[in-house]
Amino acid sequence: MRLIHNMTTIAECSAPDYSPANRAIKIAVIGAGGVGKTALVVRFLTRRFIGDYERNAGNLYSREVQVDGEQVSLQVQDTPGVEMSDNDAVLPDHVSCSLQWADAVVLVYSVTDRRSFDLVPHLHQRVARCSSTSSSGPPVVLLANKADLLHLRRVDPQQGPMLAGTLGCAFYEVSASEGYSQVHGAFHRLCCQLAKQRPPSPPASQPVAEKRRPKSPNMQDLKRRFKQALSAKVRTVTSV
Ligand code: GDP
Ligand code: MG
Numbered sequence: 001m002r003l004i005h006n007m008t009t010i011a012e013c014s015a016p017d018y019s020p021a022n023r024a025i026k027i028a029v030i031g032a033g034g035v036g037k038t039a040l041v042v043r044f045l046t047r048r049f050i051g052d053y054e055r056n057a058g059n060l061y062s063r064e065v066q067v068d069g070e071q072v073s074l075q076v077q078d079t080p081g082v083e084m085s086d087n088d089a090v091l092p093d094h095v096s097c098s099l100q101w102a103d104a105v106v107l108v109y110s111v112t113d114r115r116s117f118d119l120v121p122h123l124h125q126r127v128a129r130c131s132s133t134s135s136s137g138p139p140v141v142l143l144a145n146k147a148d149l150l151h152l153r154r155v156d157p158q159q160g161p162m163l164a165g166t167l168g169c170a171f172y173e174v175s176a177s178e179g180y181s182q183v184h185g186a187f188h189r190l191c192c193q194l195a196k197q198r199p200p201s202p203p204a205s206q207p208v209a210e211k212r213r214p215k216s217p218n219m220q221d222l223k224r225r226f227k228q229a230l231s232a233k234v235r236t237v238t239s240v
Contacts, residue, residue, distance in 0.1 A: 033081020
């Protein structure tokens with residue numbers, strides 16, 4: 001795993017680039033603070049659970065992964081927590097920027113934190129609004145984290161799948177602290193979905209046609225005039 005840089009250095013909110021030269025899949029992980037976003041990203045990328053992280057670090061991680069037998073460069077953007085205010089989600093600039101950048105979103109809440117669950121529909125709306133991928137928004141996976149903390153549960157097990165059904169996204173209940181396979185499954189599903197949406201790479205035997213730069217009209221005009229002048233000179237010489 002390679003830590004590219006801190007979130008603060010993501011300056012451009014560029015539209016996704018599906019050109020074969022840029023096969024990066026970009027996933028943003030968003031949700032309320034303390035729900036386990038960083039724990040999930042680290043679990044997915046390293047298979048390990050690390051208890052404590054720098055708060056709201058919002059790092060960008062990159063690694064090469066195999067998706068349907070094809071090597072793809074994956075970038076995962078961890079983000080600072082989103083809060084609710086005046087019955088709407090307040091997105092820090094970093095989060096808005098990440099949503100514009102991302103090809104897909106992992107939306108996280110904690111089963112121990114009712115407010116983080118109530119935030120989900122608001123966040124989902126913002127995902128569709130912020131995204132530059134399509135009018136319907138990017139693919140989203142809803143993750144209910146901290147499933148291991150049964151005694152602290154504040155969101156019923158059936159509420160997550162119901163909400164995901166309403167929002168039209170996939171749902172996984174996971175525990176970053178206890179399991180790898182479900183966390184991996186959720187991220188992997190998104191990668192597969194995105195890989196399918198991409199145009200296929202050109203076959204190796206057929207070299208990609210080199211894009212010719214259009215000639216500038218001025219240059220073409222100059223060449224024409226140069227040729228005319230030359231042929232006039234030749235005519236002059238031969239007529240002598
Ligand atoms: P973030 O603010 O959303 O990035 O949350 P963190 O990843 O920093 O996690 C917040 C706290 O919850 C940390 O103390 C983690 O160790 C803990 N945590 C994260 N995921 C789990 C989980 O699945 N189970 C339990 N028991 N604790 C978790
Ligand atoms: Mg974090």
